[in-house]
Amino acid sequence: MARPRKRTTLREVAEATGLSTAAVSYALRGTHVSKETEERVRKAAAELGYEADPIARALASGRTSMVGVLAGDLQDLWQQHLMAAIGRELLAGDRYALILDAGGDPQRELALAKQLRDQRVDGLLVSPVDPSAAGWAQIAEAVPVVSIGDSLRRARTAGEVLFDNRAGIDAVLEYLTGLGHRRITVLTPTGPSTPDRPADVYVREAAGRLGIAAEVLPCAQELGEATAVARRVLRDGGADGARSTAVFCFSDSIAYGVYAAAAEASLKVGRDISVVGFDDHPVSQVLTPPLTTLDWGLTGIAEEAARLAVAAIEGRRVRRKRMLCAPRLSERGSAVRV
Amino acid sequence: MARPRKRTTLREVAEATGLSTAAVSYALRGTHVSKETEERVRKAAAELGYEADPIARALASGRTSMVGVLAGDLQDLWQQHLMAAIGRELLAGDRYALILDAGGDPQRELALAKQLRDQRVDGLLVSPVDPSAAGWAQIAEAVPVVSIGDSLRRARTAGEVLFDNRAGIDAVLEYLTGLGHRRITVLTPTGPSTPDRPADVYVREAAGRLGIAAEVLPCAQELGEATAVARRVLRDGGADGARSTAVFCFSDSIAYGVYAAAAEASLKVGRDISVVGFDDHPVSQVLTPPLTTLDWGLTGIAEEAARLAVAAIEGRRVRRKRMLCAPRLSERGSAVRV
DNA sequence: TCGCTTCACTTAATCGCGTAACTGAAGCGG
DNA sequence: CCGCTTCAGTTACGCGATTAAGTGAAGCGA
Numbered sequence: 001m002a003r004p005r006k007r008t009t010l011r012e013v014a015e016a017t018g019l020s021t022a023a024v025s026y027a028l029r030g031t032h033v034s035k036e037t038e039e040r041v042r043k044a045a046a047e048l049g050y051e052a053d054p055i056a057r058a059l060a061s062g063r064t065s066m067v068g069v070l071a072g073d074l075q076d077l078w079q080q081h082l083m084a085a086i087g088r089e090l091l092a093g094d095r096y097a098l099i100l101d102a103g104g105d106p107q108r109e110l111a112l113a114k115q116l117r118d119q120r121v122d123g124l125l126v127s128p129v130d131p132s133a134a135g136w137a138q139i140a141e142a143v144p145v146v147s148i149g150d151s152l153r154r155a156r157t158a159g160e161v162l163f164d165n166r167a168g169i170d171a172v173l174e175y176l177t178g179l180g181h182r183r184i185t186v187l188t189p190t191g192p193s194t195p196d197r198p199a200d201v202y203v204r205e206a207a208g209r210l211g212i213a214a215e216v217l218p219c220a221q222e223l224g225e226a227t228a229v230a231r232r233v234l235r236d237g238g239a240d241g242a243r244s245t246a247v248f249c250f251s252d253s254i255a256y257g258v259y260a261a262a263a264e265a266s267l268k269v270g271r272d273i274s275v276v277g278f279d280d281h282p283v284s285q286v287l288t289p290p291l292t293t294l295d296w297g298l299t300g301i302a303e304e305a306a307r308l309a310v311a312a313i314e315g316r317r318v319r320r321k322r323m324l325c326a327p328r329l330s331e332r333g334s335a336v337r338v
Numbered sequence: 339m340a341r342p343r344k345r346t347t348l349r350e351v352a353e354a355t356g357l358s359t360a361a362v363s364y365a366l367r368g369t370h371v372s373k374e375t376e377e378r379v380r381k382a383a384a385e386l387g388y389e390a391d392p393i394a395r396a397l398a399s400g401r402t403s404m405v406g407v408l409a410g411d412l413q414d415l416w417q418q419h420l421m422a423a424i425g426r427e428l429l430a431g432d433r434y435a436l437i438l439d440a441g442g443d444p445q446r447e448l449a450l451a452k453q454l455r456d457q458r459v460d461g462l463l464v465s466p467v468d469p470s471a472a473g474w475a476q477i478a479e480a481v482p483v484v485s486i487g488d489s490l491r492r493a494r495t496a497g498e499v500l501f502d503n504r505a506g507i508d509a510v511l512e513y514l515t516g517l518g519h520r521r522i523t524v525l526t527p528t529g530p531s532t533p534d535r536p537a538d539v540y541v542r543e544a545a546g547r548l549g550i551a552a553e554v555l556p557c558a559q560e561l562g563e564a565t566a567v568a569r570r571v572l573r574d575g576g577a578d579g580a581r582s583t584a585v586f587c588f589s590d591s592i593a594y595g596v597y598a599a600a601a602e603a604s605l606k607v608g609r610d611i612s613v614v615g616f617d618d619h620p621v622s623q624v625l626t627p628p629l630t631t632l633d634w635g636l637t638g639i640a641e642e643a644a645r646l647a648v649a650a651i652e653g654r655r656v657r658r659k660r661m662l663c664a665p666r667l668s669e670r671g672s673a674v675r676v
Numbered sequence: 677t678c679g680c681t682t683c684a685c686t687t688a689a690t691c692g693c694g695t696a697a698c699t700g701a702a703g704c705g706g
Numbered sequence: 707c708c709g710c711t712t713c714a715g716t717t718a719c720g721c722g723a724t725t726a727a728g729t730g731a732a733g734c735g736a
Contacts, residue, residue: 009692009693010692010693011692011693019715019716020715020716020717021692021693021694022693022694022695022715023714023715023716025693025694025695026695026714026715029694032714032715033714034713034714034715037714037715052692052693053456053691053692053693054456055393055396055397055457055458055691055692056397056691056692056693057692057693057694058393058693058721059393059397059691059692059693059694059720059721059723060692060693060694060695060720060721061693062694074418074425074426075422077415077418077621080412080415080418080422081418083412084413084439087438087439088412088439088441091439091441091446096453097438097439098437098438099436099437099438100434100435100437101426101435103425103426103429112434114389115392115434118389118391118392118393119392120393223620223621223623227624256621256624257624259626260624263624263626263628283561283594285561285598286595286597286598286625287624288597288625290601347721347722347723348722348723349722357685358685358686358687359686359722359723359724360685360686360688360724360725361684361685361686363723363724364724364725367724370683370684370685371683372684375684375685390722391721391722391723393721393723394691394721394722394723394724395722395723395724396691396723397690397691397721397722397723398691398722398723398724398725399691399724399725400724
């Protein structure tokens, strides 16, 4: 039998079995027909190599078996890591994960989200660039959305996996204070529009409480730029000219930039300068010294996000739509007593 | 005007303008109609917030504006990096990149490729797990496929971006030999079925020519496993009990594992042991010491792959369907004279 | 003025499948 | 034996577009 040029359609199966297309459609779903015809249809379908066209099915039924996964910015190593984990998690549950990258652009983020919705993805996981955008509302009412890392406050989402940033910030600053640091530089990633992440507020609060000085600086995720910023920090010191003894980076990527800048300046991380990261990327353990950072349980995050999405898709109620991840300080060698 | 519950359809625009759906369809494409009606239709469409349903359009026309990007294994940091770069590249050309992860499974790889084809992606970029699978042929005759890193030898692809592995291997082994190394361990990533990558052949040839001993060992990409393998290598030495003075890793990920194992064993990379990587992941520059590795020009790869795919989609002929990337040895601090 | 082309649309078919509504026969209790 | 339910299919329509083919009017040269 020569390989068919075009794909086999439902109609062809129907003709082969002498049934109507409807009967075949029902049969393949196992409802509405007798056991024998179902068997007969299945056999014919297998012989003809029939597989339902997902596009036609999506148009008719409005459903697919795909889940959209929208990354705010795939430049960020940790997001790459997270997306890969989510993809695997969903695939394990027999759903295809379509991963898209908004490239840090809020406009594009919404455009892609709409595109995904229009593709009839059954669910949408998003690690948002701009969680406060109004556009999320329209999207969330057309498809179950699970957000990761931030609440989409203007939308009714199907679930959230959040990080207890305050706890993480407190833990790190307390840890550093305990090691004797009194002047700390904090590097926070800043996309084009993240107007409402209260990270710097938390930092200031904690610093006040602990009686230490903390200077918050924005810093891009991309390694080259992060290195450039770190270079300035290590050279120039703070606003008043005094140099920090520790740098607390809100993403491990940024911390890598600090490592690079430190090496350039012949400063040894874990001796001349202390560095702490924020999200435990796998690479962090192989640095010299290994990066002290926060472990949020990536696997758990991916699992939970997938679980929430799948539950929403299947119309199941879940007990808790919001998971708040607690950080664990993964103490390695990059921060030392001063 | 209340936000419409459902999306506006072509028919609604037609009714609003008193035209037929066909006229509207033509008008929006700017063919077949008068200037005035085109303008009128555009205005009405904008007012009603009409956007064509991509699913319906795909069913009717068989086209979308999406390109599938299939990663062999997103565990691999370099592939994460590559996929992100490709995604950005395509997005810059106004096409959506759907990134999928085969997770290193050849079966799944083909299944996902078919899924993508059925989604009517206009093109497919793939960094294959199993380039010799017969299934690629069927896929490539339904959609233009551009492969990256390996030839899909059983399929007629629209283009290829290959790496001159032999040149890379020669360059590294010559470099290491020049530094005085005579016994080198080579760690190659081995998925479930990569029967036909002649890397070890190249290694043996080069080793013979250079008069050195090279032992080739398979090694997973994942950092934990890579570290475990490296641990054994550093402890046990080669088959005859002698320890290599250099480790040549066929991916930077694996090299990171060697760094970790070396640190555990209190060996200093770039002094007690030399390490060379293969693909210049951004992180490689921030390691201590920075990893000596091969630079294949990632940006160029992403650009070229996207260019080939887009050309094929638009039916343009390209002069050279095959690009062979030459490596540049990026000499940093991890390999030293012995 | 006739016939032919061009223009500006409309009609209608199609893409491949899902599903509500209908039909005819069988089963069955009363 | 009748009316009702159930079963096993069928008919027919819808999903929301694209697009080939058809149609009537206007334009135009001879």
